[in-house]
Amino acid sequence: MVLDSTHNLPSSSSDLFRGSKDSRNKCENDSVVSRGDSLRHCEERSDAAIQKKYNWIATALSGFAMTTTAMASAPEPWQINFQPAASPMMEGITELHTLLLYIIRSVAVVVALLLGWVIYKFRASRNPIPSKTSHHVILEIIWTLLPVVILIMIGIPSIKLLFHLDKPQDAQMTIKVIAHQWYWSYEYPQNDVSKTFTYDSYMIEDKDLKPGQLRLLEVDNRAMVPVNTTVRILVTSTDVLHSFAVPSLGIKKDAVPGRINETWFRIAKEGVYYGQCSELCGTRHGFMPIAIHVVSKAQYDEWLKSKGIT
Ligand SMILES: [Cu+2]
Numbered sequence: 001m002v003l004d005s006t007h008n009l010p011s012s013s014s015d016l017f018r019g020s021k022d023s024r025n026k027c028e029n030d031s032v033v034s035r036g037d038s039l040r041h042c043e044e045r046s047d048a049a050i051q052k053k054y055n056w057i058a059t060a061l062s063g064f065a066m067t068t069t070a071m072a073s074a075p076e077p078w079q080i081n082f083q084p085a086a087s088p089m090m091e092g093i094t095e096l097h098t099l100l101l102y103i104i105r106s107v108a109v110v111v112a113l114l115l116g117w118v119i120y121k122f123r124a125s126r127n128p129i130p131s132k133t134s135h136h137v138i139l140e141i142i143w144t145l146l147p148v149v150i151l152i153m154i155g156i157p158s159i160k161l162l163f164h165l166d167k168p169q170d171a172q173m174t175i176k177v178i179a180h181q182w183y184w185s186y187e188y189p190q191n192d193v194s195k196t197f198t199y200d201s202y203m204i205e206d207k208d209l210k211p212g213q214l215r216l217l218e219v220d221n222r223a224m225v226p227v228n229t230t231v232r233i234l235v236t237s238t239d240v241l242h243s244f245a246v247p248s249l250g251i252k253k254d255a256v257p258g259r260i261n262e263t264w265f266r267i268a269k270e271g272v273y274y275g276q277c278s279e280l281c282g283t284r285h286g287f288m289p290i291a292i293h294v295v296s297k298a299q300y301d302e303w304l305k306s307k308g309i310t
Pocket of ligand 1: 179241242243277278279280281285288
């Protein structure tokens, strides 16, 4: 799949592991220079490394060989796993998803083994006179407490994640996303209100696609965003319910006429991140994609200049 060349992602699973090892080594070196700051950075980096590792394991365990060479922010044919996380929100969602997978698989394995053991050990030929036990205090305590412990293990990280997803910490800029039947408008509010500008973003029809452009995903005017910037997104609609959804950013916000919903993201890699309207909004619901183009701060300033903002 051809995507924006600015994507600079690991080309194989061994690169993922190499990446985590490198970052660990760098951490060790950093900590010689300045202990306090570097320790925090070390933790952040090693968290990211561990998560990369888990993502790889989750992909492998799912039984499908998802190629790591074309990691991108668009869907792949036969993809069953998430798109690679491109924002802190999606990193959190992927992490929780991986935790849930481990828990679900453990429960499935334990139940299957228990069932097999019961079928074998208590079969009629071996137990002609079945036990008449109807109560077992210890067993009942265990099968009540165990699910409670599992639910707490799931509940704590998911509530933490919900709070994290809720609001941006000190957003550096705001974009207002306005949904229409069947296209998006992006409004860039400026301190000087007269300089606020808006433009429309329509899907490129099949007949107009250029080589390398993604069918049903590419648009004529992408939403432009600078890299490493916390962006507040305000979502609304002018006609019916739509939903602003970008999988690699972990965003899915309803666009409701007369209301404004809020979400945020922060993207660390330049590139193009694709999404689609995720609310059945009419006949052309499937033809109003979202393309977020993340560029360097210098390129973003250039683009702003072209819009008359200095
Ligand atoms: Cu829609």
